[in-house]
Amino acid sequence: MLEAYLPVLVHFLVVLALGLIILGLSAWVGVKRPSPEKLAPYECGMPPVGDARERFSISFYLVGMLFILFDVEVAFLFPWAVVYKSLKWPGFLEMFLYIAILLAGYLYIWKKGALDWSR
Amino acid sequence: MATHSDLPLLLLMTLAKVVVVLGVLLTAIAYIVWMERKVVAHIQSRWGPYLVGPHGLLQPLADALKFLFKEDIVPDEVDRPIFWLAPLLAFTLAFLSISVIPFGESITIAGHTIPLQITDLNVGLLFVLAVTSLGVYGVALAGWSSNSKFPLFGGLRSSAQLISYELSLGLAVVSVVLIAGSLSLREIVEQQRGLWNICKQPLGFLLYFTAAVAETNRTPFDLPEAEAELVGGYHTEYSSFKFAMFFMAEYANMVTVSCLATSLFFGGWLGPVFGPPLVRSLLPVLWFALKVLAFLFVYIWIRGTLPRFRYDQLMGFGWRVMLPVALLNVLGTSLIVAWRSV
Numbered sequence: 523m524l525e526a527y528l529p530v531l532v533h534f535l536v537v538l539a540l541g542l543i544i545l546g547l548s549a550w551v552g553v554k555r556p557s558p559e560k561l562a563p564y565e566c567g568m569p570p571v572g573d574a575r576e577r578f579s580i581s582f583y584l585v586g587m588l589f590i591l592f593d594v595e596v597a598f599l600f601p602w603a604v605v606y607k608s609l610k611w612p613g614f615l616e617m618f619l620y621i622a623i624l625l626a627g628y629l630y631i632w633k634k635g636a637l638d639w640s641r
Numbered sequence: 642m643a644t645h646s647d648l649p650l651l652l653l654m655t656l657a658k659v660v661v662v663l664g665v666l667l668t669a670i671a672y673i674v675w676m677e678r679k680v681v682a683h684i685q686s687r688w689g690p691y692l693v694g695p696h697g698l699l700q701p702l703a704d705a706l707k708f709l710f711k712e713d714i715v716p717d718e719v720d721r722p723i724f725w726l727a728p729l730l731a732f733t734l735a736f737l738s739i740s741v742i743p744f745g746e747s748i749t750i751a752g753h754t755i756p757l758q759i760t761d762l763n764v765g766l767l768f769v770l771a772v773t774s775l776g777v778y779g780v781a782l783a784g785w786s787s788n789s790k791f792p793l794f795g796g797l798r799s800s801a802q803l804i805s806y807e808l809s810l811g812l813a814v815v816s817v818v819l820i821a822g823s824l825s826l827r828e829i830v831e832q833q834r835g836l837w838n839i840c841k842q843p844l845g846f847l848l849y850f851t852a853a854v855a856e857t858n859r860t861p862f863d864l865p866e867a868e869a870e871l872v873g874g875y876h877t878e879y880s881s882f883k884f885a886m887f888f889m890a891e892y893a894n895m896v897t898v899s900c901l902a903t904s905l906f907f908g909g910w911l912g913p914v915f916g917p918p919l920v921r922s923l924l925p926v927l928w929f930a931l932k933v934l935a936f937l938f939v940y941i942w943i944r945g946t947l948p949r950f951r952y953d954q955l956m957g958f959g960w961r962v963m964l965p966v967a968l969l970n971v972l973g974t975s976l977i978v979a980w981r982s983v
Contacts, residue, residue, distance in 0.1 A: 564789055576790075599811075
C-alpha cells in the first residue's frame with residue numbers, strides 16, 4: 523500500500539527541483555542595480571514610518587482558535603463519512619449528538635459576538 | 642501490484658507521467674492567464690493582449706521571459722530564508738496536489754495498462770485537502786517575512802480568510818464522501834456512472850464552489866490583494882520570478898480546485914465514449930479537460946462581473962452563512978443516506 527505514495531514523492535521532488543531551478547535562474551540572469559530607495563520597504567513612495575513588526579488585531583487570533591476547534595470537527599467527520607453506510611442509524615444518532623453539541627457551542631460564540639468582525 | 646523487479650519500471654512510468662502532467666499544467670496555466678485577460682477584456686469592451694503573436698497568443702511566453710530577466714529585488718529588512726522559502730512553498734504545494742487527480746480511465750501502451758492518474762491514493766481526497774490547506778503557510782510566511790506593512794496585513798487577512806473558508810470546503814466535501822463511501826477520487830468518479838453527484842448534492846456543490854473561489858483568493862473574495870487598499874497584499878515586496886511563482890501557484894490552485902469540482906460533482910472523466918481503442922481511452926481526457934475549462938471560464942466570468950466584498954462581510958459570510966449551512970447539509974445528507982440504506 524505504501525508504494526502508492528512513491529509517485530507522490532517523485533512528483534514532489536520534481537516540482538521542488540523545478541521551483542529551485544526557476545528561482546535560481548531568475549536570481550542569476552536578472553539585472554542587479556540595487557539602490558537604498560529600492561531596498562526600502564514599500565510604502566507608496568513615502569519614506570517608511572516605523573517598523574512592520576507591530577501588534578495586530580486580536581480578531582485574527584480569535585479566528586485562528588475557532589478554526590482549530592471546527593477543523594478538528596471536520597477531521598472527525600471524514601472517517602465517519604467513509605464508513606457511514608455500514609453504521610446506519612446508530613452512526614447517524616451518534617454524529618447527530620456530536621454535531622448538536624458543537625452547534626450549541628457555535629450558537630454560544632455567535633451570541634458572544636465572536637463572529638462579528640466589525641465589533 | 643508492483644514487486645521489486647517492477648520498481649524501476651514503476652519509477653520510470655511515474656516520472657514520465659509527472660513530466661507530462663507538469664508540462665501540460667504549466668502550459669495550461671500560461672494560457673489560462675491569456676484566456677483570463679482576453680475574456681475580462683471582452684467583458685469590459687476592450688481587446689486585451691493583441692500585439693505579441695496572433696491574438697496575443699505568444700503573450701504568456703513574452704511574460705515568462707520578462708519575469709525571468711527582471712531585477713530580483715530582496716529588500717534590506719526582510720527575513721531572508723523565509724522570504725525565499727515562501728514562494729517556493731506556495732509553488733511546490735500548489736503543483737503537488739494535482740498528483741491524485743484522475744484525468745482519464747487508463748491507456749494501454751505496449752501491453753502495459755497505465756492508469757491516467759499519477760497515483761491513486763485511497764485517501765486521495767484527504768491528500769488534496771491537506772496539501773491545499775498547507776498553502777496558507779506560503780501566504781502567511783510571505784506576509785510576515787517581508788517586514789513591510791502592506792504584506793503583513795495582506796498575509797494576515799489572507800490567512801484568516803483561507804482558514805475560515807476551509808471549514809465550509811471540508812464540510813461540503815464530507816457530504817460527497819457520505820454518498821460515495823470512499824476517499825479515493827477514482828472510486829468517487831466511478832460511482833457517478835449513473836448520475837452525477839451534482840444532482841444529489843446541488844447545495845453541496847454551491848457551498849464547495851463558493852468556498853473554493855474564496856480559497857483561491859479570487860474575486861469577489863480577493864481581499865488579500867485588494868489593490869485599492871493593500872497595494873498587492875502579501876506579495877507586495879516580491880518581484881521578478883518570485884512574484885511569478887505566487888501568481889503561478891494561484892492559477893495552479895484554480896486548476897486543482899476545478900479538477901476537484903469536476904471529479905466530485907460532475908462525473909470527472911465520464912462522458913460518451915466511442916470509436917477505436919485509442920480514441921476510447923483518450924476521449925475521457927477530453928471530457929475531463931472540457932469540464933475543467935468550463936469551471937475556469939466561470940471563475941473568469943465571476944471576476945469580470947462581481948465587485949469585491951468588504952472584509953467584515955467576507956468573514957461574516959464565511960462564519961455565519963457558509964458554516965451552518967454546510968453543517969446542516971452534512972446532517973441532511975446523512976439522514977437521506979441512512980434512510981436509503983436501511
